[in-house]
Amino acid sequence: MLYSLFGKILLVxxxxxxxxxxxxxxxxxNAVGWLLGGxxxxxxxxxxxxxxxxxxxxxxxxxxxxxxxxxxxRRA
Numbered sequence: 001m002l003y004s005l006f007g008k009i010l011l012v013x014x015x016x017x018x019x020x021x022x023x024x025x026x027x028x029x030n031a032v033g034w035l036l037g038g039x040x041x042x043x044x045x046x047x048x049x050x051x052x053x054x055x056x057x058x059x060x061x062x063x064x065x066x067x068x069x070x071x072x073x074r075r076a
Contacts, residue, residue, distance in 0.1 A: 016032070
């Protein structure tokens with residue numbers, strides 16, 4: 001899934017969320033909220049919701065078997 005377009009979009013959203021948390025942790029600035037008209041603005045909230053949903057959808061990928069693991073097992 002992570003190699004599909006959908007998977008890449010999910011990863012971009014999660015990276016945006018991670019960078020936002022990093023900026024917030026270092027400088028105390030909510031970058032997404034600042035860029036999109038305030039943390040309580042509808043656009044910023046939509047991005048926060050999309051980032052959260054992307055993270056939820058990616059949870060099963062932690063336990064998925066990747067193509068590299070399948071190839072290693074075939075060689076063994």
